[in-house]
Amino acid sequence: MRAERLPLTRLQSLALSLASFLLLAVATMALGPLITGGGWWWLCAFMAAGTLGTGAALRALRTPPSLIAPLELLAVVVLLTMAFGGSSAFAFVVPTGDTFEVFRGLAEAAQRTIEQQSVPAIPVPALLFALAVGTGLLAIVMDLIVQTFRLPALAAAPALVPIVIPGLLIEAGAELGTVVLTAAAYLLLLRVDVRVRRNAELHNPDVGDDAPTVVAPRRVPIGSTLAASLGLATAGLLAASVLTIATPSVSSSFLLGTAQGTLFARGVSPYVDLGRDLRRPDPVPAFNYLADEGDRPYFTLLTIDRFEGEVWGATERAVDGDNTIERMPRPDGLAADVAGSEHPISIRVEQVRTTWLPVPYPTTSIQGLDGSWFWDDGSLNVRTVDSSTFGQTYEVTRLALDPTPQQLRGAGAPPAALADSLALPDDLPDVIRTTTEQVTAGAASPYDAAVLIQQYLRGPDFTYSVDAPVSEGYDGGGYDVIAEFLEKRAGYCVHFASTMAVMAREVGIPSRISVGYTSGTPSDERIGGTVRVDVDSHDLHAWPELYFQGVGWVQFEPTPGRGTVPSYSRPGAGEESLSGIPLGPSSTPGANGRPEGDPDRNLAGQAGGAASAASEWMRNGTLALVVLLLVTAPALVRSAQRQLRLRRVRGGPRPAGAAWDELVASAVDLGIPADARGTPRALAALVSGRAAFASPDAAAALVDLRDAVERERYGPDTGGDLPPAVARAGTPPAPASPLIDALGRVRSALAADAPPAERARATFLPRSLLAGARGGVGRRAPRDA
Template sequence: MSSGERRPVRRGDLTLAIGCLLALLVTVLPLLRVVTPGPWLGGTVVLMTALLATGYIARRLRLPAVAVSLAEAALWLVFMSAVFLGSVSLLGFIPTVSSVQAVPVFIEAAMDAIYHGVAPMEATEPLAFLIMGATGLLTIAVDHVVITARMPLLAAIALVMVSLIPAIAVPVEPDILAFVLLAACILFLVRAETQSRDPSPARGGESAPAAVPLAGVTATAVGIGAVAVVVALVVTPTLPQPVLRAGSNPFGTGVGLDASLELGDDLRRPREIEIMRIHSSAPSPPYLRATTLSDFDGEVWNPDISRSIPLDSPSEFGDVSVAEGIRVDEYVTTVEVENLSSTWLPVSYPAVTVTGLVGQWAAVPWNRTVVARAGSSQGETYQVTTHVPRPTLEQIRAAEAVWPGLPNDTTSLPDGVPAIVGQLARQVTADAFTDYDKLAALQAWFRGTDFRYSLSAPVDAGFDGSGAEAIAQFLEVREGYCIHFASAFAMMARELGMPSRIVVGFLPGSSTTEVIDGETVHSITTSRTHSWPEVYFEGIGWVAFEPTNSLGSPTAFSSATSDPLAGIPGVTASAQASASATPTAGERPQDLGQDQTGSASGPLTASGEGWPPAAVALVIAALLTLPAVAREIRRRGRLAQAAEGDAGAAWALVQDTAIDLGIPVPPAETPRALGERLVARYGAPPEVMGQLVNAIERAAYAPSRAQYWEGDVLPGAAIAVRAALMAQVPVSRRALAVIAPRSLIVRPGTAYAAARPSRA
């Protein structure tokens, strides 16, 4: 039938329309995990219902298929114009040129909210416009494909893809309930569409046969659904989750790393994703760096651009040079990248060799980092050897934070830096005499009670950046996260005449129960993305500090009279001689499940964690009993129908029992022929089988069923036949018939019922 011809009214249109509405509602359900519920939800439901109702009415009026879709499209335009563009629409609901021009503005604002938003996002008007508009168009498409074209499986593909969008955009645990409901809706559509094409009269009519063959559609649909469930619950969680991030492979898999100090989106991920696993010979797991930022133009800190040489060249990094008398310790750290796609390789500092990499990599001697010439860090496993200077407290106090050979990028500040930066730097360090003591005082001040770690405050107050003006606001509000603490510290160091830079990388991971070569394996997740400042000391090198409040370990050095181990972030000396470095280190607030005000901060399930084994076993056991429970419920229902004189229900019980036991029930076999075969070959009692056969034949062919009412004998006869058939098969087949009854998905008279399964 061409799209312009008047279409006949077909059976099942109302059922299919209801099925489409249910499937669309379930498809939208995952959105509630990433967008705060609000008026958009009610509007979406109203729009989908109105569109499907319009389509149903248009078909009842026998309009051509193209007219049905046009009527739905017109309703969609009017609805969207009235709800969102009424001020620029004719009469408040008729689209105009101005309303059309406003659409790109809405879409751009919505996409910007999605890219920069944090789940669960607030449903702003542009975001609601995008959601409702898209679901409306999806409704029109599904209505046409399912009801007009009668291709529900094709529509199912679109529904599944749309339902997966929230999980792809915001990696979270699978929404099992939404998936199961969507699978049920899709199977319902398949079943309803098949029934609408079946020409047989309804069951229970005067001339209705005992069973209506449906060519195995139910079995096929449920089989497809079962495979989909297995794939979704077993295979999908093992796949890497695609995430689009700046500074990484934009079309590959794995989490990216933004090296421009715009780490807020990485830190605000609603679910932690494990990206690396490391183990090290160091006293405690080291910080890992990706790159450094020295050039500050007042607005942004720019990654260092420096000479690189092939990683396998003899002079890749060069030796670590320190003043005489300063101890240097060697450590080896093994890194296994599991879900990080970045051109910068995470390495411990200061690296002297990196081995085990695959592909083309280059070393950057200036900051001892590694960058890819081709490819990314995804899937790499490598070893980093570091030579770590360990000055004593006396040695670092004697050293000056200066190096005449350093480029101006590490010491200069642009014009127009707010005065508060320099004023506070001098105020906080007024009582310190050495360069190290001044920096230790700054570190202690940031880590003290005046400041608070917060991922949300910079966004709410509008200074979520690392520019000079943003840092000035941070110093007033005194709430922020690592980029604000690191930027403020680096700028204050430069105000005091000391060379500084910022490092982008990762905090030490959390320990696991796994041990390799006597070294505990640590897991690094997305929430460990971090930035910290470094200051250069003559004769020692770049020394890292940890000013971020409530995070990591502060830098501290021990006196030569105590433990000579010197601290860098992640390595705390056993005795701290400087009171300025004593603030208690702690976990990142969101790692503990609360921010510092005590409010919940979102899902805490670490990658690889899940339900307890006992709970999993109980769930599996419950799922395994579902087929038996469903079969028993249906058996009892049919017995009740048989007790009311329904011979078809009693005969269906016999057919179901045969199918459960693997006895063929072919479509061409009459009830009498099947009954005789069950008596002769499978031990069914002849007398009660004869009662059932006579009853089903009278129900199908007698002019009046009322005079042959047999409700008092039919249930008992069906039970007796079932018991006799069960007694003739092996125990294994009997148990399988109870635990996994085939009759739930295989209908009598279908090709599936005619074939005998392999015996257990």
């Protein structure tokens, strides 16, 4: 009797490698809805072709099978070096220590970009590296399954990985067309395997006394396997379709971020909770910068422009991969006749860890950042998809604008595109409208109205306080809070900025709110005509920006005791007499402490909170569950098959046959070349020669099973439609309990005789499942054989 796995020719092995490549290349197309562009797929195809091609070449050279997988892994490293190693590699191919350091950095950045990006994600280098590594590993697994273990039916497991992932992240899951193509590629792999096996069998005929008496035709018939192959493919297609549709999608923030990501990630609280950071008893260093003496800009993190009545929010915009910081655009609405000058600033971030970069508005260039950074349309906010601000050192060139009051006063009507920046809820409280009318009465232009609103809020009737809104229950920025604030007249920057932004919209001026930092506190350090300025958590701030056609978005400062009032917004600007409102440098109010029970008490500079940890646990748990199901699926199917056979033994038809089928399957799982087409006596002779059956108990159990199945197969029928006299004269079927006991003893002996690695493989990659699949697509004996 011959071994089940027959040697393949080089051409046959190459055919299986090509079919495996096609299956993996098509399956990776399922990731298309998650990633922009198509260049990433060519990288995946390159990795799959290089890995599977290496395996095919090694087999052509008759390399021992045990060495192929390690050498394929080495090939993956070389391919990654070619794609990502760059100048760190020797001759661009041989990795060095620096190359692996590059890989480490890319792996860390890949985790960040998966957490921060929205769908569809931008294929930044870190994400491409993760895709390349994943494809290479899937290719090794598929090659092992198809070529080394000769279990191509299980190639569906690695192919399902890219099919399942979209279902976890987006509601629609993988596209149906891709699923159909993947099923077709899987069918082709099965067909190629069947043909390869048939040709191998025809070139390696069975010989000896135990050879089967049925001889297959010398030509491999296509029709004999087509129906079964189509059935397998249909079942696979239906299973994949149901899986991708039924898989509950995880909130995109768990795996690929959200459209905006966490507002300030770690280190800075969201807008409505900004006051908690201002109430810290001890300030936490944020960043420092070197600038020319007297150059004190504000630093914007995020711009908030959507007012929905109860809350302010940022318009959700996906990252545009074309908006790289190498070319920062000119600010919206800025005419050429507005005076401006460029000022270089060098920034070093200390304990702020966020995906939003602190930069002045507007900025014309940014250099020196690590990672992939992009600017948002309109706001010019800068954010990353694979890095963070922590530890960054970079240089910016800011454009300091100096519009004249005449230019602002002569601004035309705002463009229709800014309609959302004028939107107000219908149920705006009357106190807001009444106050706006009273404050802006007599204003000659929208600009004059804005100056009057700022002057009103900075006047002596209002008090800066980080505690009053909390103690009296009106903290936040919604219209009800603004109405209460106008009555109480005590709050901090959130209240002043929100109030001015809403009042500006009420008089027809587009408005938005910037959240970031004021200019900080100068230090005693002077370097080459520049001064180092320190910025900490007490410098967190929110301020309104108003739009004037021909000038664009300009900053105002309505919060008393905070920041600096721009020269163009001072009452009487451009005239000889100036108002006596506070014009001095930024002053930081004293911190009044935070409640001991505040869960965000030590937020700044720390590595995340409970929500971040929970989302990471859910993400990792979901992925671990998917991997566990894929790994244990063959074992679960095999266990279910065994239980069904034992059920037949206990009370079904032909119990001895069911017990013998389980014995044959157990032998195949353990690598014994058992052939279900052979006679029970031939298999018993093969098995009894193994060392474990030197035990009389194991040998007797094997003989009992053999005799029982022979009596059942070849003895007279004991029931059915036979006459009672014949039925009574026949040999009764073997009782269930002795059969199960005998089967258990034989299976234990087989397992004891196998090495641990073979037993583990029999559990997790049972060969009998493939043998059963081949039984459905294998040769059929003629009826008259």
